[in-house]
Amino acid sequence: MVFGLFKKKKEKAKNKFLELEVKEIINETHDAVTLVFDPAEQNFHYLPGQFVTLIFEIEGKEERRSYSLCSSPFTGDDPAVTIKRVADGKISNFINDHIKAGDKIKVMPAMGNFITNPDAKTSRNVVVFGAGSGITPLISIIKSILQIETGSRVILIYANRNEETIIFRNLLDQLKEKFANHLHTIHILSQPTVSWKGLAGRLTKETLKEILMDLPDFSVQKSDYFLCGPTGFMHTVEETLDELKVAKSKVFKESFVSSGTEKDAATSSPEIIDRQVTVVLDNEEYEVGVPAKRTILESGLDQNLDMPFSCQSGLCTACRGKLLSGKVHMEESDGLSDEELEKGYVLCCVSHPLTDDVKIEIG
Ligand SMILES: Cc1cc2nc3c(=O)[nH]c(=O)nc-3n(C[C@H](O)[C@H](O)[C@H](O)COP(=O)(O)OP(=O)(O)OC[C@H]3O[C@@H](n4cnc5c(N)ncnc54)[C@H](O)[C@@H]3O)c2cc1C
Ligand code: FES
Numbered sequence: 001m002v003f004g005l006f007k008k009k010k011e012k013a014k015n016k017f018l019e020l021e022v023k024e025i026i027n028e029t030h031d032a033v034t035l036v037f038d039p040a041e042q043n044f045h046y047l048p049g050q051f052v053t054l055i056f057e058i059e060g061k062e063e064r065r066s067y068s069l070c071s072s073p074f075t076g077d078d079p080a081v082t083i084k085r086v087a088d089g090k091i092s093n094f095i096n097d098h099i100k101a102g103d104k105i106k107v108m109p110a111m112g113n114f115i116t117n118p119d120a121k122t123s124r125n126v127v128v129f130g131a132g133s134g135i136t137p138l139i140s141i142i143k144s145i146l147q148i149e150t151g152s153r154v155i156l157i158y159a160n161r162n163e164e165t166i167i168f169r170n171l172l173d174q175l176k177e178k179f180a181n182h183l184h185t186i187h188i189l190s191q192p193t194v195s196w197k198g199l200a201g202r203l204t205k206e207t208l209k210e211i212l213m214d215l216p217d218f219s220v221q222k223s224d225y226f227l228c229g230p231t232g233f234m235h236t237v238e239e240t241l242d243e244l245k246v247a248k249s250k251v252f253k254e255s256f257v258s259s260g261t262e263k264d265a266a267t268s269s270p271e272i273i274d275r276q277v278t279v280v281l282d283n284e285e286y287e288v289g290v291p292a293k294r295t296i297l298e299s300g301l302d303q304n305l306d307m308p309f310s311c312q313s314g315l316c317t318a319c320r321g322k323l324l325s326g327k328v329h330m331e332e333s334d335g336l337s338d339e340e341l342e343k344g345y346v347l348c349c350v351s352h353p354l355t356d357d358v359k360i361e362i363g
Contacts (some may be wrong), residue, residue, distance in 0.1 A: 016308070017055065018042050022103045023078060028167045032084040032133065033096050034070065035105075037283045039079055046073055046110030047117060048144035049137045049226075049254070052081065053108035053310035053318060056091060064309065066316045067227075068137035068254070069110060070168075072144040074118065080195060082167060084133035106312065111318060112137075113337055114254035116226070118144045123151030127219055129237045131159040131203075131229030132352075135167050137254055138228055146179045155218075156185045157211060158296040159203050159233060162192055186211060193363030203233065208240045220244045227253040258332055259311040272329065279306065280324070280361040290353055296328070296360065297348040307362060314350035319362075321348050 020117040023038035044050075051068040051189030053205075067081035086092045098107070110290070113145050114137055116126075126145055128136045135158060160166045166187065176183050188207070204262060212220055225246065227237050234253060241251055272292050277301055279286045290299040297319050300307040310318035323344045331350040346360060 018044060018107045018109065019104050019278045020107050022099060022101055022105065024101055029165055032082055032167050034080050034082040035099060038079050041182055044079055046114040048072055048140040049257065050110040051110040051316065052110050055106040056345040057353065058094065063091050066310045070136040071141050072140050072147060073149045082136045094187055113317060116141050116145065119122045120148055122149050125223040126152060126154045127223050127225050128154060128156045129227045131233040134228035138226055139168050141226055146175065146182055146227055149325040154183050155215060159188045161190050165198060173202035203236060205236055208237065225251045229283065231257065231259040255315050255334060258315055271354050272352045275356055275360040277353045277360065279305065281305065295349055296351045309349055312349045314347050317350040320345055321360035322360040324359040324361055327354040327356060328352060328357050
């Protein structure tokens with residue numbers, strides 16, 4: 001197969017990026033820092049729960065990583081992201097070790113579907129389940145709801161290893177003082193010190209059910225739920241809510257890591273062979289040759305097509321496109337809502353064409 005060639009060059013997309021200056025670095029814990037950005041002169045907008053993609057050039061290689069905004073757009077905070085070190089992780093350690101105030105970072109505009117749009121007229125119970133660095137989008141959601149929805153109540157169930165690793169511990173204490181009747185926080189630590197007086201142990205379905213059942217004036221089915229944390233934690237919470245007959249439409253979740261291990265199986269399927277697809281980008285059509293072992297995004301980038309992307313693992317939706325014709329196989333579709341799937345959206349970073357008439361419009 002002859003793969004497509006492209007007239008367009010990458011420079012065309014330069015203005016899609018912002019350059020934000022780091023105004024302040026806050027050491028949240030021994031292994032997590034917050035970068036506070038100076039939004040001056042930048043048209044930077046976001047909703048609570050959204051993330052930005054930070055772009056670095058390290059040893060001549062471009063690296064992109066998604067980070068949720070931990071600030072609230074409703075409280076006058078400057079936009080900020082908190083990055084926790086991942087063992088042997090390239091960028092999380094680079095940021096923790098090297099980024100300093102005054103540095104300028106290339107950033108893609110905020111995006112993501114894990115959002116809430118707080119409404120002053122709304123009065124609801126919102127239960128927020130977080131673990132480790134998963135607190136970052138949740139703290140933005142919590143601050144925004146408390147600020148705008150004065151009739152709502154937020155219950156945070158927050159799992160960590162020990163007292164030292166609780167990101168935003170002081171901030172949560174301050175919020176509890178300020179919004180005494182509206183914020184309830186329950187910490188659970190898997191390896192606390194002996195002086196810890198709160199809940200201890202691994203978060204199980206039984207513990208979760210007990211916590212929820214003990215909440216005063218609380219209807220499990222009528223509340224909204226926001227979840228973010230490691231895969232095992234998310235499964236436990238989701239299964240619990242399922243067993244408690246909470247409608248899926250009330251549950252909103254964000255994952256930082258992919259749980260899918262389908263890639264090898266997918267690329268060895270007989271239906272996935274070398275094919276040509278049409279990608280519509282900025283109203284122009286491009287023919288992209290997609291080898292069986294590559295995804296549509298990988299193939300587009302290989303052929304110098306400036307397709308948007310961030311996580312490259314089907315989580316962040318930066319590479320989202322609408323399937324106008326044909327069929328694709330997605331190795332992972334967790335990043336898309338049921339509504340988006342029904343409307344025909346696909347994630348190019350995990351998609352392989354199954355037919356010869358695949359046409360995808362990016363955006
Ligand atoms: C939508 C979205 C929002 C995110 N928001 C945040 C945030 O607010 N704060 C934050 O700290 N991170 C966040 N992440 C994770 C972040 O994008 C990076 O994946 C993370 O910082 C690791 O990057 P790295 O370069 O250090 O690791 P890499 O060098 O890319 O990976 C090293 C190893 O660590 C594993 N790994 C990658 N990420 C994680 C993780 N989160 N936990 C455990 N193992 C991991 C990889 O599978 C790999 O084996 C978010 C991810 C997504 C998709
Ligand atoms: S690049 Fe993140 S979902 Fe495809």
